Amino acid sequence: MVSQTELHKILMRTSKSVRASCWLPWLAALACGAAPGSGESDGWPRYAHDPALTARSALRGDIARPQTRWSYSVGGRELLVEILPTKGEHPLRFVAADAAAVSGEPRVLKPGPTALDLDGTGTLRPALESYHERWAKILPNVKGLQRVAWSHTWTDQKVCRLQLFAYDQGFDKPRLVWQTDPPEDTIFQPLNIVYDLDGDGVQEVCVAAHYRVMIFEGTTGRKESELRYHQSRAYGWFGLADVDGDGQKELITLGDFQSHIDVLNYNPKKPEGQRLSVRWRRDLEQNIEERKKWPQIGPRPVADVTGDARPEIVLNLYNDSGDGQWHVVVLNAATGEPLFDLPRQFVQGTADVEAVGKAALFMIGTDGVLVPAFGTIQLVDLSGGTSSAKWSQTNSAWVCADLPQMDATWSTSAAQGMRQVLLSEGGRGERPAFLVAQRKSDGEAPFPTTLTAVRAGKNGNLEKIWQVSGLPGDLQFPGLARVADSLGASLRLRVPQGTELSVVGDGAEARVVENRPLGVTVSTPIAARLRPGGPMTVVVEGAAEQIVALQPPAPGVTPGAPRGTPRVVWRRPGRGMGDGSRWLGPLAADLDGDGGNEVVVASQDSSGRALLIAYRYDGSRLWQTRFNQTPGALPMWNVGALTFWWPGSFRARDRTDLFVQTRQGLMHSDVGQLLDGRTGVIVWRQEKAILRSVRSAFGSPTDAPDD
Numbered sequence: 284m285v286s287q288t289e290l291h292k293i294l295m296r297t298s299k300s301v302r303a304s305c306w307l308p309w310l311a312a313l314a315c316g317a318a319p320g321s322g323e324s325d326g327w328p329r330y331a332h333d334p335a336l337t338a339r340s341a342l343r344g345d346i347a348r349p350q351t352r353w354s355y356s357v358g359g360r361e362l363l364v365e366i367l368p369t370k371g372e373h374p375l376r377f378v379a380a381d382a383a384a385v386s387g388e389p390r391v392l393k394p395g396p397t398a399l400d401l402d403g404t405g406t407l408r409p410a411l412e413s414y415h416e417r418w419a420k421i422l423p424n425v426k427g428l429q430r431v432a433w434s435h436t437w438t439d440q441k442v443c444r445l446q447l448f449a450y451d452q453g454f455d456k457p458r459l460v461w462q463t464d465p466p467e468d469t470i471f472q473p474l475n476i477v478y479d480l481d482g483d484g485v486q487e488v489c490v491a492a493h494y495r496v497m498i499f500e501g502t503t504g505r506k507e508s509e510l511r512y513h514q515s516r517a518y519g520w521f522g523l524a525d526v527d528g529d530g531q532k533e534l535i536t537l538g539d540f541q542s543h544i545d546v547l548n549y550n551p552k553k554p555e556g557q558r559l560s561v562r563w564r565r566d567l568e569q570n571i572e573e574r575k576k577w578p579q580i581g582p583r584p585v586a587d588v589t590g591d592a593r594p595e596i597v598l599n600l601y602n603d604s605g606d607g608q609w610h611v612v613v614l615n616a617a618t619g620e621p622l623f624d625l626p627r628q629f630v631q632g633t634a635d636v637e638a639v640g641k642a643a644l645f646m647i648g649t650d651g652v653l654v655p656a657f658g659t660i661q662l663v664d665l666s667g668g669t670s671s672a673k674w675s676q677t678n679s680a681w682v683c684a685d686l687p688q689m690d691a692t693w694s695t696s697a698a699q700g701m702r703q704v705l706l707s708e709g710g711r712g713e714r715p716a717f718l719v720a721q722r723k724s725d726g727e728a729p730f731p732t733t734l735t736a737v738r739a740g741k742n743g744n745l746e747k748i749w750q751v752s753g754l755p756g757d758l759q760f761p762g763l764a765r766v767a768d769s770l771g772a773s774l775r776l777r778v779p780q781g782t783e784l785s786v787v788g789d790g791a792e793a794r795v796v797e798n799r800p801l802g803v804t805v806s807t808p809i810a811a812r813l814r815p816g817g818p819m820t821v822v823v824e825g826a827a828e829q830i831v832a833l834q835p836p837a838p839g840v841t842p843g844a845p846r847g848t849p850r851v852v853w854r855r856p857g858r859g860m861g862d863g864s865r866w867l868g869p870l871a872a873d874l875d876g877d878g879g880n881e882v883v884v885a886s887q888d889s890s891g892r893a894l895l896i897a898y899r900y901d902g903s904r905l906w907q908t909r910f911n912q913t914p915g916a917l918p919m920w921n922v923g924a925l926t927f928w929w930p931g932s933f934r935a936r937d938r939t940d941l942f943v944q945t946r947q948g949l950m951h952s953d954v955g956q957l958l959d960g961r962t963g964v965i966v967w968r969q970e971k972a973i974l975r976s977v978r979s980a981f982g983s984p985t986d987a988p989d990d
Contacts, residue, residue, distance in 0.1 A: 365794055415473050519537050524585045526593065533549065802826065939960040
């Protein structure tokens, strides 16, 4: 029998090979060594094998020399595609497995951290930063730049010291210049900014931490000022801005976990210990375990969107008024006064698209807690005290990406806090370009997508630069940059092996400049009989969110005989269970009571809403259920997702239903729902309904329904 410890070791060993192929020796033994009709115990239909999570098979093995019976690659390909401007129409047909078809060197520059002379030798290196690690010129008489960071970033013990390192003796020889004394306690993801706040020519290190903001003198580490003014956690966004136009920067904190909004005054004319004071603040949600409302904060939430030459705070608030909807909220940064409240909308970035000194808002329509991947997008102007849509389009998405680095005046640890609309970088007064993606509302995976590059024209209307249609799958965008006198883009496509691309460019040409293997999520493969008395089928997660069902070859009779090759029964869109921190694979259960197992996986529709799909033995759908207010993308921690689904006899012993868990957003926002196993219909839904453990979905072997 295979113990849980042994199974873990097997899975860890497979991770080394799983990038190119998935090796299934233990499942091969199950699949090849069990006779039809010998019962479900001869399979491995789910994570940990059975309802009791024993991770043990009832089959008795006689393995003296472990060997691989067969293998099958379920890896895919990751393509880097460049879109280059050129006149006319240009088709591209390409098979993802054909690595030889790669053409030329990349021409679109990839964004990244700014390269700086960190050690004073003249060698430029990327200045990599995080929420607490910041590079700046702090010591005027020491060559190179200096790095400030905390010694500990996740503890309530009094051991945390802010430290300054110099690199004047070489980049590989950091020198500790100072560290704060006495040490601080309760330091969890502190947010650091380096800035000459009092204008004396000496940099300060500004820190937002739990319950307080602290200011340290940059050259010595001496604490100049500290203000304890709230009881909340500092996770979120911290920045500097002149909110009232007096030339002095104020400090702004936007918490997205134990959520709050604070604006602090800093008066350099007062004694150091009295310089910080609360200008205005608001608590949004203090109860993290019963969270009813929360904000989402982008990387640049402070911008002039009204045209008054002063910044506003622009953020998304969910359920702030109790209506169960997202709102785009614009606040006067100096007073906290609400200026705009746009319901059922979500802002994904701001930019001065007309180069007039005022930013427009890139928004998408929402449905309850859901921010769809594709929906109705708008470019909105807020000048003149009113909201007006300058442009909109249905079944579309603003192309977004993570910024390559933080700006000098802000730091963030917010969920998806670096993500915003992807903009081309241009010179002063130049209008930025951006990308719009569109799908058909009834499209099926891999969702062929049309990509259009646009910018605002002289009259403010959006003008097309170029367009490319037929792009498949999940698009990731590393870059958008000037190429010659126009605009080029680079994007990554993650596709199953053998995918055929048929892309057409209008005013642009697409070309593949990288083609490399794409690995798979290391999760639990399963083995189950999908037909009553039928053969054992191995089901595994493949690359690019594809589920692969394999029929193992017949077991060899003669030792050393040539290995067989498994037969692909079907490939279908889908992924296994997971919450962003663990991946448990697909699941097989007899949902319709015919004695064969259905395979249950997650997927998404063309708008990005989550789907749960039960596949029959032949790959057809027994049913498909959409979760209208749940994102269908691969789960990320603290982001809404479809996470787990567990079978059990919840209503009657002779009927198998599914208990499905979804997450609305941040942790403690889980929702449970019971699905009828035969139809996929949602029987009931309850917030905070979770299994006490996976095991409790099945209870004890009695005639009573499960809890």
